[in-house]
Amino acid sequence: MKWCRAELVLYLIIAILGFGNMIAACGQKGSLYLPSETNSSQQN
DSSP states (O other), X not given: OOOOHHHHHHXXXXXXXXXXXXXXXXXXXXXXXXXXXXXXXXXX
């Protein structure tokens, strides 16, 4: 199978963006939940 330059660039961009997302997600800690309506209205 012969690789086209545009296809190679596309795969490279997808790989770089995917790797960047994994790196950006590292170190983010905290509870993953949606705050309730009562908590958000009391703070305002």
